[in-house]
Amino acid sequence: MAAANSVLxxxxxxxxxRPGVLARVASLFRRRGFNIESLTVGHSDEPGVSRMTIxxxxxxxxxxxxxxxxxxxxxVVSAVDITDQPMVARELALxxxxxxxxxxxxxxxxxxxxxxxxxxxxxxxxIVQVLGDEDKVDALLGLLRPHGVLxxxxxxxxxxxxxxxxxxxxxxxxxxxxxEAERAQRGRRPQxxxxxxxD
Amino acid sequence: xxxxxxQILLECLSAEGVDLVFGYPGGVVLPLYHRxxxxxxxxxxxxxxxxxxxxxxxxxxxxxxxxxxxxxxSGPGATNLVTGICTAYMDSIPMVAxxxxxxxxxxxxxxxxxxxxxxxxxxxxxxxxLVMRAEEIATAVKEAFHIASTGRKGPVLVDIPKDVFIExxxxxxxxxxxxxxxxxxxxxxADLEVERAAALINEAQQPLILSGHGVIQxxxxxxxxxxxxxxxxxxxxxxxxxSGFPEDHRLAYGMMGMHGNYYCNMAASAADVVLGIGMRFxxxxxxRFKDFNPGAKIVHFDIDPAEIGKNFVTHxxxxxxxxxxxxxxxxxxxxxxxxxxxxxxxxLKAKHPTDYAGEGPELSGPWLCRAIAEExxxxxxxxxxxxxxxxxxxxxxxxxxxxxxxxxxxxGTMGFEVPAAIGAQFAQSDPVWAIxxxxxxxxxxQELQTVAEHKLPIRYAIFNNRYLGMVRQWQELFYENNxxxxxxxxxxxxxxxxxxxxxxxxATTRAEATEAVRTAxxxxxxIVIDFRIVEEENVWPMVPAGAALSETIESAEEx
Numbered sequence: 048m049a050a051a052n053s054v055l056x057x058x059x060x061x062x063x064x065r066p067g068v069l070a071r072v073a074s075l076f077r078r079r080g081f082n083i084e085s086l087t088v089g090h091s092d093e094p095g096v097s098r099m100t101i102x103x104x105x106x107x108x109x110x111x112x113x114x115x116x117x118x119x120x121x122x123v124v125s126a127v128d129i130t131d132q133p134m135v136a137r138e139l140a141l142x143x144x145x146x147x148x149x150x151x152x153x154x155x156x157x158x159x160x161x162x163x164x165x166x167x168x169x170x171x172x173x174i175v176q177v178l179g180d181e182d183k184v185d186a187l188l189g190l191l192r193p194h195g196v197l198x199x200x201x202x203x204x205x206x207x208x209x210x211x212x213x214x215x216x217x218x219x220x221x222x223x224x225x226x227e228a229e230r231a232q233r234g235r236r237p238q239x240x241x242x243x244x245x246d
Numbered sequence: 247x248x249x250x251x252x253q254i255l256l257e258c259l260s261a262e263g264v265d266l267v268f269g270y271p272g273g274v275v276l277p278l279y280h281r282x283x284x285x286x287x288x289x290x291x292x293x294x295x296x297x298x299x300x301x302x303x304x305x306x307x308x309x310x311x312x313x314x315x316x317x318x319x320s321g322p323g324a325t326n327l328v329t330g331i332c333t334a335y336m337d338s339i340p341m342v343a344x345x346x347x348x349x350x351x352x353x354x355x356x357x358x359x360x361x362x363x364x365x366x367x368x369x370x371x372x373x374x375x376l377v378m379r380a381e382e383i384a385t386a387v388k389e390a391f392h393i394a395s396t397g398r399k400g401p402v403l404v405d406i407p408k409d410v411f412i413e414x415x416x417x418x419x420x421x422x423x424x425x426x427x428x429x430x431x432x433x434x435x436a437d438l439e440v441e442r443a444a445a446l447i448n449e450a451q452q453p454l455i456l457s458g459h460g461v462i463q464x465x466x467x468x469x470x471x472x473x474x475x476x477x478x479x480x481x482x483x484x485x486x487x488x489s490g491f492p493e494d495h496r497l498a499y500g501m502m503g504m505h506g507n508y509y510c511n512m513a514a515s516a517a518d519v520v521l522g523i524g525m526r527f528x529x530x531x532x533x534r535f536k537d538f539n540p541g542a543k544i545v546h547f548d549i550d551p552a553e554i555g556k557n558f559v560t561h562x563x564x565x566x567x568x569x570x571x572x573x574x575x576x577x578x579x580x581x582x583x584x585x586x587x588x589x590x591x592x593x594l595k596a597k598h599p600t601d602y603a604g605e606g607p608e609l610s611g612p613w614l615c616r617a618i619a620e621e622x623x624x625x626x627x628x629x630x631x632x633x634x635x636x637x638x639x640x641x642x643x644x645x646x647x648x649x650x651x652x653x654x655x656x657x658g659t660m661g662f663e664v665p666a667a668i669g670a671q672f673a674q675s676d677p678v679w680a681i682x683x684x685x686x687x688x689x690x691x692q693e694l695q696t697v698a699e700h701k702l703p704i705r706y707a708i709f710n711n712r713y714l715g716m717v718r719q720w721q722e723l724f725y726e727n728n729x730x731x732x733x734x735x736x737x738x739x740x741x742x743x744x745x746x747x748x749x750x751x752x753a754t755t756r757a758e759a760t761e762a763v764r765t766a767x768x769x770x771x772x773i774v775i776d777f778r779i780v781e782e783e784n785v786w787p788m789v790p791a792g793a794a795l796s797e798t799i800e801s802a803e804e805x
Binding site: 062063066067070071074075078109111112115116118119120121123124125 | 368373
């Protein structure tokens with residue numbers, strides 16, 4: 048978990064769904080010494096493209112370096128820092144809590160307050176499923192700890208920018224694609240749209 | 247038309263215009279070598295160690311500007327390329343490395359001579375491919391050459407399993423297009439960025455250009471000259487930037503950095519606007535980052551967005567191809583003169599010249615560099631290894647033609663010189679001078695057989711001080727002169743050369759050296775000269791490790 052004074056930045060990357068792409072990203076983070084809080088990856092709405100949500104502690108890692116170095120990977124189609132945009136950010140946690148039959152009620156009450164669900168009940172344990180931002184998950188976890196947390200899994204943050212804007216790479220039209228190929232053929236460099244803010 | 251994987255690969259290389267491959271065969275690439283004779287337009291140069299193949303391809307690329315190609319078998323063949331690939335990666339050299347791998351059904355089972363070379367080279371290639379089907383070879387090769395030679399250039403590796411070379415597939419011709427949506431390329435910079443840069447340059451009272459490798463890579467020497475003259479800006483270069491700006495020009499001041507000229511480092515520390523052009527503000531060039539000229543405004547021209555702001559806060563970044571950027575910038579530059587500023591640097595230069603050749607009679611490194619420069623009229627292509635001889639050759643030769651200076655800067659790879667000179671020599675007919683350390687020479691000397699086989703007129707000048715000289719210098723200066731493991735002994739390099747059928751000469755005095763340099767320059771074939779230079783000589787000036795550029799020292803007494 049991040050230290051209390053940390054600044055969490057959220058970077059969204061769209062990557063080609065190819066063997067080894069996760070290894071490329073992981074290798075980059077390791078060799079550049081980027082401090083990653085969490086990384087989630089899954090399918091995007093476009094076939095063949097996966098979407099990564101990467102949470103970086105901006106206190107000890109240059110976020111623009113993460114973004115630009117990521118984008119240099121050929122298999123990374125786009126990488127955008129969405130920290131300053133309004134967004135919906137969520138993570139899911141499954142928390143297995145030790146609990147006797149007599150103690151179930153109290154834990155279930157806690158879960159209700161957090162709008163969490165109890166998704167498994169056994170003789171001596173419960174699994175609580177909670178969805179929310181990291182603070183909410185942390186808070187519930189803090190309250191459950193005294194009961195004895197047997198095991199826990201958290202997905203790490205997934206995020207979408209609010210409104211109709213997206214963090215998706217700009218679509219490339221067929222004519223642009225052709226023009227780019229022609230320029231490549233002539234050995235010249237096309238005018239690309241790099242994710243680089245001049246200020 | 248049905249072709250097997252080996253034929254498809256060779257068809258693609260041929261269509262890409264590759265006429266030279268440095269390689270070494272082995273088990274899994276036998277199906278490929280079996281087909282080489284069908285493609286006489288592709289010359290295969292057999293090296294004697296795969297590292298030599300990678301460095302030769304690198305040297306060829308640096309000297310010619312074209313993409314170098316090397317080839318090795320799986321396992322140890324592939325891993326032997328690693329140092330050469332990393333060398334190319336650190337200096338952004340366009341290179342395509344092709345490796346064989348074990349058959350597909352053996353991958354991941356620790357088959358004989360299996361190595362996960364795509365995994366191994368992940369951090370040291372711009373991109374790499376493991377091609378699992380013969381029909382994918384053409385696309386992979388097309389993309390590999392495109393990626394290697396565009397944007398910020400770099401090495402790309404293509405790994406092909408043995409049975410993919412044998413597998414047949416329909417070959418419909420070399421692809422004309424690449425579809426890489428994750429690889430847009432910046433050409434012209436944004437207008438706003440150029441305007442901001444121009445404003446800073448036009449307002450500058452004491453501007454200084456730091457010219458880097460990117461100027462050479464993008465072919466921007468003419469534009470740089472135009473900018474320097476129009477705004478009257480003095481030019482200093484990084485190590486890899488040497489030859490990008492003509493050193494005989496009145497605004498040229500030579501190299502800055504750890505062993506740069508004193509006056510260059512002082513000028514960089516006093517400039518009010520620093521223009522980094524096609525360079526990456528590396529620690530060896532800039533000294534201690536936090537104390538580099540805190541008052542200077544930094545203008546940074548680079549093609550790689552990740553370099554902007556990596557080491558320094560940049561006041562005016564200009565992202566794009568350096569040549570295109572300078573072309574966009576030039577119309578906005580007002581003619582200016584900076585007479586006082588130039589006089590200031592000239593005064594520093596007069597008081598603190600880089601002149602450590604000594605009066606003689608002993609054979610010193612700097613003196614030898616000057617002797618070679620004089621004999622070749624500073625016209626030769628120079629390839630160096632890494633260490634003291636490299637720094638002296640950077641300091642004392644005068645580079646006026648782009649691509650004239652070939653050296654391993656970023657990785658600092660000893661032994662680079664012997665095979666890299668082979669590559670450079672294949673790129674031109676004029677004899678190449680390979681300036682070698684006695685340490686580095688012994689790392690890759692087996693390539694003398696490659697030189698002999700092709701009768702390459704390379705002049706191997708060994709700066710032989712019987713020491714790992716630069717390391718000895720550091721032990722002397724920073725480790726209480728506690729010399730450990732730096733004495734290299736004295737093999738007979740003349741006999742070694744002769745063992746390969748190459749002429750060998752030895753020089754121990756200035757008179758002998760003058761004669762040997764003259765003989766070498768006129769020699770029709772390859773030649774090795776063992777220059778027995780002074781044993782314990784240091785490279786000056788120097789920015790001590792961890793010091794700021796402004797703390798450049800000119801002798802050990804200043805430490």
